[in-house]
Amino acid sequence: MKIYHKKNFSEDILLTGLGLLLLVTMLLRQCFRPKSVLICTAALLLGLGLLFRSLSRQCARADRLEELDERNLLIQLRSKGLAFSIVQNALLVLCLLSAAGGVLRSSDREAQLVFGGMLVLSGLLWFLSFLVELLCGIYYERRL
Numbered sequence: 001m002k003i004y005h006k007k008n009f010s011e012d013i014l015l016t017g018l019g020l021l022l023l024v025t026m027l028l029r030q031c032f033r034p035k036s037v038l039i040c041t042a043a044l045l046l047g048l049g050l051l052f053r054s055l056s057r058q059c060a061r062a063d064r065l066e067e068l069d070e071r072n073l074l075i076q077l078r079s080k081g082l083a084f085s086i087v088q089n090a091l092l093v094l095c096l097l098s099a100a101g102g103v104l105r106s107s108d109r110e111a112q113l114v115f116g117g118m119l120v121l122s123g124l125l126w127f128l129s130f131l132v133e134l135l136c137g138i139y140y141e142r143r144l
Contacts, residue, residue, distance in 0.1 A: 004060035005053065012050035019043030084129070091126040095119060 003009045022040040026032055053059040066072060102115035 001055060003054055004057050005063055008050045008054035008060070008063060012047050012054055015043050015050065016047030019047055084133070088126065088129045088133075091122050091129065095122040095126055098122060 019040050019042075022036060022043065026036055026040065053063060098115045098118035102112050102119060105111035105115065
């Protein structure tokens with residue numbers, strides 16, 4: 001048996017392993033919640049589907065063509081860029097809200113510690129995202 005699409009095969013092993021691990025956990029604990037059963041079923045079915053596609057020559061070829069399609073690459077690039085912008089703006093809003101909450105609750109010491117921690121953490125994450133964006137811009141400016 002030959003593996004034609006190694007990326008799909010590795011994802012299949014991970015997904016099937018998680019599904020089997022969840023199934024064994026549910027059997028050992030005798031806890032069959034609908035959410036867990038649904039997740040286990042989805043993981044096993046998706047894992048087996050990827051296994052079939054990674055072992056089939058025609059399906060693997062179709063998957064590779066789909067991955068290299070320019071329209072799909074453009075959609076992926078735009079969606080990741082938009083998601084990054086949304087996360088960056090959400091961190092900035094959280095930073096501002098935690099600063100405002102700390103000022104408004106200045107009489108409560110515990111609230112100030114909570115809002116201060118939120119302010120520091122969201123500020124650091126926003127700065128990190130800004131720094132990564134800047135460094136990526138410099139990197140690609142030199143490359144292109």
